[in-house]
Amino acid sequence: xxxxMKKVAEKVKHITAxxxxxVYLRKKPKSLGIAxxxxxxxxxxxxxxxQVVDAVxxxxxxxxxxxxxxxxCLNDLPTNDFNTIFQALPDFYRDLKKGxxxxxxxxVAAYPGTFYGxxxxxxxxxxxxxxxxxxxxxxxxxxxxNEEGSSMNKKSIYISERSPPEVRKAYMKQFEEDFxxxxxxxxxxxxxxxxxxxxxxxxxxxxxxxxxxxxxxELLYQSLACLVVKGDIEEEKLExxxxxxxxxxxxxxxxxxxxxxxxxxxxxxxxxMDKDVSGDGGGYGVAVAKAVRSIQESMLVHHxxxxxxxDELFHHYATLVDQQVGKxxxxxxxxxxxxxxxx
Numbered sequence: 001x002x003x004x005m006k007k008v009a010e011k012v013k014h015i016t017a018x019x020x021x022x023v024y025l026r027k028k029p030k031s032l033g034i035a036x037x038x039x040x041x042x043x044x045x046x047x048x049x050x051q052v053v054d055a056v057x058x059x060x061x062x063x064x065x066x067x068x069x070x071x072x073c074l075n076d077l078p079t080n081d082f083n084t085i086f087q088a089l090p091d092f093y094r095d096l097k098k099g100x101x102x103x104x105x106x107x108v109a110a111y112p113g114t115f116y117g118x119x120x121x122x123x124x125x126x127x128x129x130x131x132x133x134x135x136x137x138x139x140x141x142x143x144x145x146n147e148e149g150s151s152m153n154k155k156s157i158y159i160s161e162r163s164p165p166e167v168r169k170a171y172m173k174q175f176e177e178d179f180x181x182x183x184x185x186x187x188x189x190x191x192x193x194x195x196x197x198x199x200x201x202x203x204x205x206x207x208x209x210x211x212x213x214x215x216x217x218e219l220l221y222q223s224l225a226c227l228v229v230k231g232d233i234e235e236e237k238l239e240x241x242x243x244x245x246x247x248x249x250x251x252x253x254x255x256x257x258x259x260x261x262x263x264x265x266x267x268x269x270x271x272x273m274d275k276d277v278s279g280d281g282g283g284y285g286v287a288v289a290k291a292v293r294s295i296q297e298s299m300l301v302h303h304x305x306x307x308x309x310x311d312e313l314f315h316h317y318a319t320l321v322d323q324q325v326g327k328x329x330x331x332x333x334x335x336x337x338x339x340x341x342x343x
Contacts, residue, residue, distance in 0.1 A: 012199060012337050015267070017055035019195045019339050020127045024059050024068070026193060032056065032104075033125040035073040035189075037115045038133025041081040045074065046092050048129065049108070053096060056104055067104040075119055078112040079298075085110075114138060116181050120189040127195055128186055134200040136295075137244040138178050143170025144242060151240055157224075158217035158243050159208035168208065175246040179256045183340075187262030190342045196263070202336035203247045204270055212325075212333050213247045219324060220292060223317040233304050241303050243296070253336060263340040273333045285322035289314040 024032060034052055039045045049072055060067045074085065089108060096103050111119050115130070116138040144153050144167050153167045186196060203211040224241070227233045248256075250270050257265050293314050301308060 012197070012271070013051055015337060015339060016051065016129060016197045017058075019197050019266075020052060020055050021059040023126050023193065023195050024056055025063065027126060027191070028065070028068075029126060030068050031071060032068045032127070033071045033073070033120075034127045035075060035111075035120065035125050035129070037075045037119075037128060037130040038136075039074040039076050039080070039085075041076070041084045044131075045085055046088060048131070049092075049106075050096075052127075052129075053104055053106065060104075069105040069107065071124075072106060072108045073111050073120060073125070074108065075111045075113065075115060077114065080112065082110040082112070115185070116178050118185050118188065122188055123191050125186075125190045125194055127197075128190065129197050131199040132201070134179070134182065134198055135202070135245055135247055137171075137174050137246055139174070140242045140244045141167075141170035141174035143167075143173060151242055153242055154239055155221070156218070157221045157241055158214060158245060160214055160218055160221075161209040163209070171208075171246050172252070175248060175252070176256060179248075179253075180260050183257065183260040183262055187260075187342055192342055194342045195266075196338070196340045196342075198336075198338040198340070200336050201247045202253070202270055202334050203249055204272070204334050206249065208247070211247065213245070215325065216288065216292065216321070217243060217245070219320045220296075220317055222320060223313055226316055227309070227313060232307075232309060237304055241300075243299075247334070248336065250336065253338060257338075257340065262343060264343055265338065266341055267337070267339040269337045271335045271337055273335055283318070283322060284325070285318035285320070288321045288325075289318035292317070 020034070036045070036048055039048070052072070053070065056070065057067055074082065076082070085108075093106065096106065113119055115133070144151055146152055153163050155162050156167075159168055159171055190196070201213060203213060205211040208214050221238075224233065224238050228235045228238055250268055253268055254265060257263055293310065297310060300310065300313075
């Protein structure tokens with residue numbers, strides 16, 4: 001997951017740098033408020049901060065101004081390992097000081113909680129960044145359950161060719177509600193003219209069932225179904241498991257920004273990523289399995305119980321990915337990149 005996220009970030013880091021530089025040069029604040037939403041706790045968290053610092057320092061140099069102080073607000077769910085980030089900060093600060101005398105003064109703080117709602121005071125932020133988080137919905141769409149409380153999404157854990165129209169509608173409705181609430185919350189926290197760079201998984205295909213994300217979830221369902229056949233998990237448990245994920249299209253993103261009304265869309269681009277995501281010689285299937293496991297592990301254990309053999313599950317999943325996807329050139333992950341300015 002870290003390798004894939006890093007490659008996406010590398011592809012769009014110039015967009016992020018330009019967005020924050022434009023805010024600084026237009027406002028020239030003495031204190032610049034920045035939030036990283038869904039920051040996680042891996043090395044990319046500090047890499048993102050370093051890129052922001054470098055971008056601001058470069059903008060200051062261009063107009064011969066002293067650097068402002070930077071208030072960096074790190075956000076993720078309360079279960080995130082913020083301590084890992086904080087323990088790395090002394091070395092990080094020390095490395096920053098080696099960059100010269102005009103380095104911005106940096107204040108880093110954690111704000112645990114869901115970004116589907118308010119996190120910060122009014123008008124305190126100039127720039128918001130979020131990478132690989134907004135495709136996770138706040139909940140599994142309640143609309144996929146019938147009156148008896150059973151999932152209508154049989155033989156699937158996401159939108160597939162077998163999913164009835166009600167399931168597709170429920171997922172889209174949940175995305176619309178969540179993304180609208182995200183935009184509304186950020187509009188209250190950002191100053192006028194503040195900007196956001198949002199990076200999330202998306203789709204180019206009009207039909208979810210024919211995009212890469214759907215195929216990856218289908219293969220996870222098949223892997224779980226193998227454990228049902230072996231008697232390791234109950235079929236009823238599998239048929240009640242659905243993921244809280246949604247990959248929007250470019251048109252859906254544009255429509256939600258337009259309807260919510262607080263932001264001008266400066267850019268929306270759908271970036272196709274190649275399949276070289278492993279970086280460790282483990283192969284494509286292993287890389288995808290690691291990425292999916294890093295997000296799904298806690299949810300799978302919570303739903304199926306501690307007895308679930310995750311190693312066996314994801315070994316089988318990696319094999320299926322290589323068999324079904326590894327040799328195909330038509331299956332590519334799509335990342336949506338948005339740049340928004342508060343009106």
